[in-house]
Amino acid sequence: MTERIDARETDEFFLNVPEKLDDPFPDLAYFRENRPIFYHETLDQWFAFGHEDVSKLFSDPRMSADRMKGFVDAAPEEVREDLRKVAPYLEMFVLMNDEPDHARLRKFLHRGFNAEAIRGLRGQIQQIADELLDRVRETGRLDDSADFAFLLPAYVLSDFLGFPEKDRDRVVQWSVDFIGFFNVVPITVETTRDMVRSATEMIGYTKELLAERREHPREDFLGLLAGADPAEISEEEVVANAMLLLLAGHVAPRNLIGNAVYLLLTHPDQFAKLKEDPSLLDGAIEETLRYEPPVTLIPRIALEDVEMGGETIHAGQIVQLSIASANRDAARFPDPDRFDITKKRGPTLSFGHGPHGCLGALLAMEEARISLATLFRRMPDLRLDDDREIKWYRNAANRGPDSLPVVF
Template identity: 30%
Template sequence: MSKSNTEHEQPIDWWTILSDLEFLTDPYPTLKRLQKRGTLHFDPETNIFFVLGHDGFSRIVKAPQMGRDTRKWKGGWNSPEYRDRDPIGYQLYSGSQPQMINCDGDDHARMRGVYAPAFRAQMMSDLAPMIKAESARLIEQLPLGKTVNFIEAYAAPLPLRVLGNLFDIPPSMDSAISKWSSALIRLADIMMSPEQKLEALTAQNELKAYLSEQIALRRKNPGDSLMDMAIRALDDGTLSEEETLTNLVSMFIAGHETTVTLIGNGMFLLLKNSDQMNALRQDNSSMRSAVEEFLRFEPGGNMILRIALEDYELEGTIIPAGAMVIGMIGAVNRDPNKFDNPDQFDMNRSPNPQYTFGGGAHICIGAPLARMEAHIAFSALLEKFSTIELAGTPQWRLDRRNARGMSNLPVRLEI
């Protein structure tokens, strides 16, 4: 076992830490302290292993002995014990099965194969004009010389509309999709309150009902959106009805809130490092590495899961089959054994082996889209505005453990 659980040190109460408001506001000092204590921690309360080191995470994220199917978590969300203890939670987690992120092996490959063609390089460059147009439309509406919440006015609506266009969903549905996705993103939190579970279950049922209606309508007259792609896979037997729905739900959630955090957190970092923002405005060629550094330094996704399919040895500890393993990405991305000056934001950092999109078979399928969206979003802003400055105190969302992002980022803009 890592140094973390040696006899002379106090045991770590992981769930208290992860729920602490100070931690949710700024997790890095605590993660650093825990990382110094050990890069692999075990929480006996929940039977969960936490990985805080880059080397360890590189191993588990790619190891064939480590899966992503949460149904294999011993005593976890799909177990009879859990069903008896928490019927609402059981219904919620069962309702998100089966989907690509929760399957391994052939089932995973089959589901991922349905969407993979949509994220290839050529498809991405075909999407660029649409993303530029959406970004320009939002920029036109940003007020000059006044305080505006950057999250509400730009970071949130841009990915929502991009997804809407990809799935051919009209703008009139944006506020409903946004409400559903902010309730359902908490599925990635590992631990939710009873109220949050109920809210997420309601959102899941409403979103599935909306999607079922859409599938029935579009089956008669298929188009070429990502939704129609999924419908074709349903029609040719590649996906079952349940898989079609759960994967569509997952696309909306995985594709929306995460990209909001990338754009919001990226802007926060540029505001805090105005010399780098000015340099980027002068010379856009660092935009690619700047986006990688946004992802590394303030990862919207903080926890990446694996379930041990077999006993697996990591750093001298046996992780038993059926245990959950969580990579704490805020620590992994700032591991001093991997990154020089890890607590320094450097938009030209190279190499930058950040793990915000995960790795191995489950590496984020939407990463090329998220990267391109961020590239376009920031290029357009910096081209248009000569001044972008902080106009108040930013507020981190404290109602989630994962999907670390802001609720309010007040900025003032000048052309």
């Protein structure tokens, strides 16, 4: 391991300098090459940067996904008691559980996310995509993120769960509040209060709908959950994982769709290839996932001492797995800093890896595939709006446009 010390390892660490979040890739490359397993003393956290190490740690049973206590401890003291009122539900998220509960919950929830179920949603996704574009078709202007990529996955999830259409905007607000709490670092009084309020509302709302489904069964995801054997999954676990769907199933697809549009519009040679050969769309989505992953960091907690890369990660310590870095590791992806939708690069780590691989990956891919195909078909001359500013949603764990103005 190289011993030289660089300023970016101390006060200029990329997560400590907000402007570096726009382009952290030079720093990520430095760490991959010089400190692939790195302990940051100020944050008191480890970071893994290489593809092989990140992949191994995702699958290592000594790494725990149960990290809710860390969120409670990190919240400001004045809101910690309020947070503890809803924390038991958040602790039941399938992605916060280790075995055997993780396997039990995932097996049941997968009934709504298998390939057949996702194929059954194509018509709904297509309808929502068309409805959102119909709203702006006469204007010649669109905010691809706020008006399209942000709303589409939220509406799809709302319909998928079985929430009434009149409550779609309420679902969107709940999702915004959950995203703010889990993804804004550090946790604030405001983001905690917003999330606790929304979580409390959604718990009561979902319980009412579950009771309704038991009296009047319907073939939606809540109907499936309402008929569950309590030995398989409790009502509290049902309610908790309905909340999880809003968090995990909203911001990542929003980022994926927005990043794909931005990258194609700023790489006109690649966009021209896609227009000439629409069959390249899957390649464009996969390359977007690699080049600009919608989720950039996922934490794990060591259950025991783990030796890796000549370092010892001690039991109880947090390890941040850098997907953004691993996806640009030249040892795994040749010419990694070039965006090329025609190059077959193999699977990325953008949906995680191992037992905790993203449950909703098939749904996210289908949403991206249908929404992008519809957008490019209906607006073939799509281009960035030079008169309006692009605003980014970039923090410790996410990359995507918050506002992406385009004209057509």
